[in-house]
Amino acid sequence: MSIISDIVESTKSIIKGMSVTFSYIPKAKWTVQYPEEPVTLQPRYRGQHLLHVDELGREKCVACYLCAAACPSDCIYIVAADDPRAPEERTGVDERYAEVYNIDYGRCIFCGYCVEACPKDAITHGYNFELSVYNRADLLKTKDDLLITKQKQSPNYRVAFSDEDVDSEYKEV
Amino acid sequence: MTTAESVKVTINGQEFQVQKGAPLIDVCRENGFAIPSFCYYADLALQASCRMCLVRIEKMPKLQTSCTITCTDGMIVTTQSEEIEKAQRGMVEFLLANHPLDCPVCDRGGECELQEMVFDWGGLEERFTERKNYYPEKFLSPIVANDPQRCILCKRCTRVCDEWMGEDAIEAGGRGANTVIGTFGGWLNCSQCGNCIEVCPTGTLLDATYRHQTRPWELERTVSTCTFCSDGCQMSLGSRAGELMRVVARDRYVDGINGEFLCIKGRFAHPFVNHEERLRTPLIRYRKGGKLIPATWDEAIRFTAAKLQEIKDAHGANSIGVVGSPRLTNEANYVLLKFAREVIGTEHYTASEAFSLAPFFKHMTAPLATHKDIRHAKTIVLIGGEPEELQPLTAKQVRQAVRNGGAKLVIINSVPVRLKQQATQFLHVRPGTEDALVLALAGQTDDAMAARKMGVEVGEIEPLRRMIDETQGNVVLMFGGELSTEAQTILAQLPGSIGDEENRRFLFHPLPLFNNSFGVHDVGLMDGKLNATGLLDAAGDTVRALYVAGGLLPAHLQGREQALQNLDFLVVQELFATDTTAHADVVFPAASFAEIDGTYTNNDGLVQRVRQSIPPVHQAKPDWVITSLLADALGIDFNYQMSASAVFREIGEHVPAYQGLRYPLLKDESKPVQAKYQLAGQRAEVADVLAELRQRVERMTGAGDKIMETPEVGHELFKIGTLTGKVPQFHLLAAGNPEPPDVLVSPLYQITIDSGLRRDTAIAGD
Ligand code: SF4
Ligand code: SF4
Ligand code: SF4
Ligand code: FES
Numbered sequence: 036m037s038i039i040s041d042i043v044e045s046t047k048s049i050i051k052g053m054s055v056t057f058s059y060i061p062k063a064k065w066t067v068q069y070p071e072e073p074v075t076l077q078p079r080y081r082g083q084h085l086l087h088v089d090e091l092g093r094e095k096c097v098a099c100y101l102c103a104a105a106c107p108s109d110c111i112y113i114v115a116a117d118d119p120r121a122p123e124e125r126t127g128v129d130e131r132y133a134e135v136y137n138i139d140y141g142r143c144i145f146c147g148y149c150v151e152a153c154p155k156d157a158i159t160h161g162y163n164f165e166l167s168v169y170n171r172a173d174l175l176k177t178k179d180d181l182l183i184t185k186q187k188q189s190p191n192y193r194v195a196f197s198d199e200d201v202d203s204e205y206k207e208v
Numbered sequence: 209m210t211t212a213e214s215v216k217v218t219i220n221g222q223e224f225q226v227q228k229g230a231p232l233i234d235v236c237r238e239n240g241f242a243i244p245s246f247c248y249y250a251d252l253a254l255q256a257s258c259r260m261c262l263v264r265i266e267k268m269p270k271l272q273t274s275c276t277i278t279c280t281d282g283m284i285v286t287t288q289s290e291e292i293e294k295a296q297r298g299m300v301e302f303l304l305a306n307h308p309l310d311c312p313v314c315d316r317g318g319e320c321e322l323q324e325m326v327f328d329w330g331g332l333e334e335r336f337t338e339r340k341n342y343y344p345e346k347f348l349s350p351i352v353a354n355d356p357q358r359c360i361l362c363k364r365c366t367r368v369c370d371e372w373m374g375e376d377a378i379e380a381g382g383r384g385a386n387t388v389i390g391t392f393g394g395w396l397n398c399s400q401c402g403n404c405i406e407v408c409p410t411g412t413l414l415d416a417t418y419r420h421q422t423r424p425w426e427l428e429r430t431v432s433t434c435t436f437c438s439d440g441c442q443m444s445l446g447s448r449a450g451e452l453m454r455v456v457a458r459d460r461y462v463d464g465i466n467g468e469f470l471c472i473k474g475r476f477a478h479p480f481v482n483h484e485e486r487l488r489t490p491l492i493r494y495r496k497g498g499k500l501i502p503a504t505w506d507e508a509i510r511f512t513a514a515k516l517q518e519i520k521d522a523h524g525a526n527s528i529g530v531v532g533s534p535r536l537t538n539e540a541n542y543v544l545l546k547f548a549r550e551v552i553g554t555e556h557y558t559a560s561e562a563f564s565l566a567p568f569f570k571h572m573t574a575p576l577a578t579h580k581d582i583r584h585a586k587t588i589v590l591i592g593g594e595p596e597e598l599q600p601l602t603a604k605q606v607r608q609a610v611r612n613g614g615a616k617l618v619i620i621n622s623v624p625v626r627l628k629q630q631a632t633q634f635l636h637v638r639p640g641t642e643d644a645l646v647l648a649l650a651g652q653t654d655d656a657m658a659a660r661k662m663g664v665e666v667g668e669i670e671p672l673r674r675m676i677d678e679t680q681g682n683v684v685l686m687f688g689g690e691l692s693t694e695a696q697t698i699l700a701q702l703p704g705s706i707g708d709e710e711n712r713r714f715l716f717h718p719l720p721l722f723n724n725s726f727g728v729h730d731v732g733l734m735d736g737k738l739n740a741t742g743l744l745d746a747a748g749d750t751v752r753a754l755y756v757a758g759g760l761l762p763a764h765l766q767g768r769e770q771a772l773q774n775l776d777f778l779v780v781q782e783l784f785a786t787d788t789t790a791h792a793d794v795v796f797p798a799a800s801f802a803e804i805d806g807t808y809t810n811n812d813g814l815v816q817r818v819r820q821s822i823p824p825v826h827q828a829k830p831d832w833v834i835t836s837l838l839a840d841a842l843g844i845d846f847n848y849q850m851s852a853s854a855v856f857r858e859i860g861e862h863v864p865a866y867q868g869l870r871y872p873l874l875k876d877e878s879k880p881v882q883a884k885y886q887l888a889g890q891r892a893e894v895a896d897v898l899a900e901l902r903q904r905v906e907r908m909t910g911a912g913d914k915i916m917e918t919p920e921v922g923h924e925l926f927k928i929g930t931l932t933g934k935v936p937q938f939h940l941l942a943a944g945n946p947e948p949p950d951v952l953v954s955p956l957y958q959i960t961i962d963s964g965l966r967r968d969t970a971i972a973g974d
Pocket of ligand 2: 361407
């Protein structure tokens with residue numbers, strides 16, 4: 036093969052390739068200018084978990100360990116405890132509550148099985164996806180990070196169809 | 209038992225030859241046909257209330273409950289059909305009609321028989337729309353929590369309470385759909401064994417000490433042996449993340465001599481294992497009167513070895529005493545004995561045992577009874593002792609032998625013990641005169657004198673002798689620590705002199721106090737020159753140093769507190785700071801039974817495994833490891849390579865009764881291995897011993913008042929000792945189990961125990 040045909044062939048492929056590239060320039064852009072602009076998440080996005088509370092502010096979790104049992108990557112660690120106080124003063128909705136509730140985000144695969152397993156609707160996936168940390172140990176989130184009353188909401192995302200009120204549970208922090 | 213006649217039964221078209229009169233449900237299950245049941249419980253009275261075990265039997269109208277049907281010839285049984293399934297599904301639906309959907313907060317969740325049954329026989333939806341009964345969760349005692357709405361009324365609990373424990377403390381009350389399990393006055397004043405909790409198939413009766421702690425599937429299970437009394441119950445230790453959470457005997461986890469039976473200590477006294485007061489590091493007291501200072505293992509071992517060497521060089525080997533303990537494993541005691549003999553070379557070794565059984569072992573002429581033998585015995589003679597408080601499993605077997613097996617029970621005691629209720633004959637003797645009965649049994653000639661000393665009618669002895677003579681089956685001779693050396697010898701020889709008859713066999717069942725009382729005798733630790741009190745009395749005189757593993761009994765220390773001060777050097781291996789460690793120069797933190805591998809020998813002579821459930825807490829080490837480290841520092845390497853099984857292999861080579869035993873042979877707790885004790889023949893010197901016994905009885909004053917009061921439930925079981933004292937619930941029980949103002953909240957949160965209420969130390973010292 037001659038050198039001429041080489042040049043012709045490669046120029047052809049460059050033009051072919053670049054034509055695809057250039058054809059996208061006038062089209063609508065999908066790149067999100069995160070973190071300058073908030074990301075839009077789908078309502079059923081599975082982000083960092085939320086532990087919910089009832090209308091009196093008591094934790095809904097009764098430490099039944101079903102989420103831990105369902106978890107395929109074994110990243111939920113619970114210590115159950117007894118709360119003998121009167122129902123209004125309790126930490127949780129029941130006498131039985133989770134004294135410790137940890138999720139190791141170094142292992143969590145966001146499969147949502149824990150949410151599925153929970154008989155008390157105490158755990159759901161939130162939207163927070165900003166989980167990167169400088170220290171691997173910080174991937175272990177405790178009740179203080181997970182409780183809906185304590186979890187900080189990031190300003191960096193919005194949820195699609197938010198007019199349908201999907202994240203109304205979020206509190207301003 | 210009558211000889212079994214075999215009959216033909218057809219189950220689902222297959223023919224089987226089975227024993228006539230066997231419960232049909234058992235026969236079906238043994239042959240691989242699953243039959244669901246709630247209320248049926250082997251060896252308890254029949255209940256037939258759950259109706260889950262229905263089968264179709266030809267020529268019988270309607271479906272029949274297989275738990276109440278016994279096999280007869282030509283029976284044709286169907287266990288599976290549409291009709292049966294429909295009935296069973298209907299029953300489950302009825303059971304659930306009043307059952308709350310509580311599983312997430314129920315401690316039984318995950319090991320609940322009702323849950324399992326619903327998986328197989330439950331419907332997808334509930335058709336009853338009526339309001340369910342509601343009762344709040346409450347406490348029946350500091351140890352038993354109760355959630356009445358979960359009950360399915362199988363009445364297993366009431367039956368074990370009555371038949372096993374003889375307590376009859378819980379019963380069903382109310383009628384129809386409002387029937388609940390409850391107790392008189394709403395508060396349980398029983399022996400708190402927790403067996404009702406164990407057998408309850410649902411979460412109605414729950415362990416209040418493990419309440420809302422974790423979930424059964426989170427627990428690592430280890431089969432081990434109880435460390436509290438000589439019965440040696442098999443149990444399953446549930447641990448999580450290095451913490452012992454609970455002890456159960458549920459038959460799905462463990463299948464030992466005790467079935468699902470445990471007593472309060474076995475089941476609830478385990479929190480000492482992870483207690484914060486456990487000794488953490490070795491401690492050294494560098495100068496007398498100084499403080500115990502934490503040290504490294506290396507330093508403590510070096511210090512101890514140097515001191516022992518120094519004392520040995522200055523005062524000779526016999527100036528060092530070594531004391532083992534009937535609480536420790538065979539391995540620990542064996543290595544200790546080897547240390548005493550081979551490293552130190554002293555003749556002063558012993559164990560802190562409450563009483564010695566050495567004369568019995570030397571002269572025994574009949575084999576040891578296992579707990580199963582006791583259950584099926586025909587005559588049981590109980591001399592002294594109080595098994596319902598000190599060996600609860602034995603007491604349960606005796607009770608069942610009498611109640612369910614029709615055995616005859618004769619009790620010879622100075623106290624009207626509770627087992628008396630079951631006794632055919634009760635010889636109420638003067639305190640300390642049990643020896644006289646043994647003398648009377650040995651021959652007719654001393655009846656009159658013996659009766660006089662014991663304070664009973666002469667005529668009361670003959671029926672006992674006759675009862676033994678006429679027994680068709682096993683005669684079990686049980687005795688406690690009341691018997692003197694001579695009486696033990698004579699009793700041990702008794703079967704030999706009476707002789708076996710075709711249908712009668714003698715069996716022995718001594719009642720020592722500790723989990724490994726047999727083991728200390730077997731390895732030879734009880735053969736030393738002095739016993740524990742002897743060693744203490746010689747302290748500061750011929751004995752200059754003591755090496756104590758497992759602590760001294762409070763009973764031995766009483767009145768001898770000064771003795772420990774007189775020693776030049778005292779080394780102690782312990783779990784907690786005790787009266788003994790208070791005087792120690794070096795304290796080693798030992799590992800508890802849940803942290804080690806080893807064996808205990810129970811009062812059946814069964815050698816049973818103790819298995820490690822959690823790693824040793826803090827810096828604790830197994831007792832035998834500490835001893836071998838010391839030996840090493842003194843220049844002798846025992847060469848066990850940190851392996852308990854290597855120690856046991858050596859025991860198997862050196863202890864005749866354990867010949868050939870290895871850990872793999874002890875693997876299966878459902879097939880326990882009995883040590884091969886040598887039976888003694890008729891001994892000539894027994895005539896002398898008998899003469900001595902006669903003299904001893906003659907010397908008895910024949911005065912002294914009999915104790916007329918029946919001892920309270922728990923007077924020994926609930927006593928606060930070093931180990932049981934670590935369980936808050938025991939303090940409530942020891943203070944008389946007061947009922948709290950509010951039974952809906954654990955009494956622990958409501959009652960503070962005034963230490964003045966506490967009773968004195970238990971004789972077993974735990
Ligand atoms: S499944 Fe729900 S209630 Fe149960 S432990 Fe998990 S979060 Fe708590
Ligand atoms: S409390 Fe438990 S064992 Fe007792 S009757 Fe109810 S379900 Fe059966
Ligand atoms: S009867 Fe004895 S061996 Fe059994 S659980 Fe109680 S103390 Fe332990
Ligand atoms: S097991 Fe037969 S009726 Fe309950």
